Amino acid sequence: MTTDDDAAGRAPGDAAGAEAAAWFAVGDDESPADRVRDGTAAAPADWPALAVESGAATDEEDYYEQLREATVEATRAAVDERERADDRQLLHAVRAMDDAERVANELAERVSEWAGTLFEDAGTGVDGCVALAERDPEGPAEERVVSLATRVADLAAEADELEAFIESRAPVAAPNLAALAGPVLAARLISLAGGLEPLAKKPSGTLQVLGAEDALFAHLRGHGSSPKHGVIYTHEYVRGTRPEDRGSASRALAGKLTIAARIDHYSGDYRPELEAELDERMQTIRARAEDDDGGADDE
Template sequence: MRQVVRLESTVLATEAGLVLVDEELKPVLAKPYGAEPFNKYRLLLVGEPNPTLEEFLREAATLGVSGFRAVEDGVRAAVEALGYKCTLVDEDVAARLKEQKLNLIVTSGLVDSPAKAEELVREAAIYLAEAKIREASAKPDLQVIQSIQALDEVDKAVNLFNARLKEWYGLHFPELSDILSEPEQYIDFILNVGHRDRVKEVASELKLAEKKVKAIVEASEKSKGAEIREEDLSRVRMLAKEVKDLYALRKSLQRHIETTMSKIAPNLTAIAGATIGARLIAKAGGLEKLAMLPASTIQVLGAEKALFRALRTGAPPPKHGIIFQHKLVHSAPPWQRGKVARSLAAKIALAARVDAYRGEREESIDSQLEKRIEEIKAKYPKAPKPSKQKGAKYGAKRRGRK
């Protein structure tokens, strides 16, 4: 099959190996990948050269090839990385080569039958799909998404079990929930004290303020709660232990999110905070996807229901979504809140892009946000006077539509 060629020839990376085709799209030279063929094929498609390609190009040069062309941009980059000039073929030529790929695999001698070529292409497609899944699953921002979703689910479970625990133990000592408003203190009391009759015995061991201890002792003596059997109390304690473990899990997840976010998105973490930043990444579907969103979309992420309701009914649109949890937004006066949310969303968009594409800490984003917030506070110190037209602007738009 070898012949001397003088014109530019095209390097075609196939699932079975490399094929050099001439101007008439006929195979001139072919070389199988050898060991790990599908992995070498995958790396070539993303621009990573290998020894097989280097030997192939050297052999092609001995045939008189003066220049190379490629169908895929990754193959072009790999050829150029080895010191050879390479350009991309025209779209119509690329389409013809892709149509004839199976035939070229057979006629070049890489396999001996069309059936084997089809089987090889099928196996390679499965391998490439699995490799893409592995790469996508290894992205650290996906770990953040799972962590923040787990944190939210743990919060729901903690709230649910806390309510059940207070209701159950409240049958025996209902006054305690008014004295110990902190859930973790309430849980520790159940685990360490249990029966209200033991309060006086262990009062000195309780790690609480003196006023609270005194209030608990007095409440236990005058409690209107019912007596509780030991077997019931043991079940209450078991539930309290589970809730305590959930609190420990929550703290562990929170630390993990903060650590991971500070590594993969330092600027977003500095601007929005680790938890809000992680929720924004989860809502967008990844850090790169968040970086591609405009600031106006980031501003209302998490408020989709309100946004669609506004579009459907003509009601005022939401001014903020997830970012309302940020202290700059929720602590701002109502008349400043929309402007603060807009400014914060703009800096979050900028921070996400720097994190996604540069990965370096850019402290100027923080100072720009602070400066803008100060400008808003100075420019709008007082609430504007209510406008009659403002209320009429909404609602009439789609009134009457069902």
């Protein structure tokens, strides 16, 4: 909607038409904040004067005080709505999953070291902690070790449940991205970019190296080669391609993922042809290995 800065110094013009579109001319089912967020005006006007003339404000100072309250409320509502969006929930879920896995693995090392002094058959890692959590402790030391192992088992279980949540929600928040990348990688890309909208606005070259920022900065400082891929390395189409073709595979995958993210953000409709196009491109890239092998056999 037209701002007061735009309208400053302008004639009121058609007061009736302007007042009908003004943020302070609200209906029974609207609040000033709703009109600030969603309202429009066909033309600028002297809104403070119109507000005073209509009785919506006692004077210009009162008008601006009401406007401030309405804009703050509208902004707060917009932020709350954005934070509850599906892509933000994925962002928090994948970060929480990674944190739970990291802490579980770190604590598992401590438990394994401690448990080795008390139990001859103590296992290692998270699986060892899951087994320890089922023991009946004897004495204070064993009680503490079993208690800590139980915490590790709970964190590992929580990480699994978070992964299940991601797998169920990613296809809803980003159907094309989830179909091409897989739910967890899709959520991880959204997390690294800071949301689906920022991801959709990034060029494919940037998406390609998301997660490899340290290597990229080292390259920019002249301390290493340019990274070919970031977190998308975990995708089968990159990880399962021979090293000399991974650059091509990464570019092809990043290009399609960028298109998928843009479709998800701007339209939200599922496009199965993206998967077919990516599959065809990867078959072409991987065929190089077969051609090279065939040439070597011919020799």
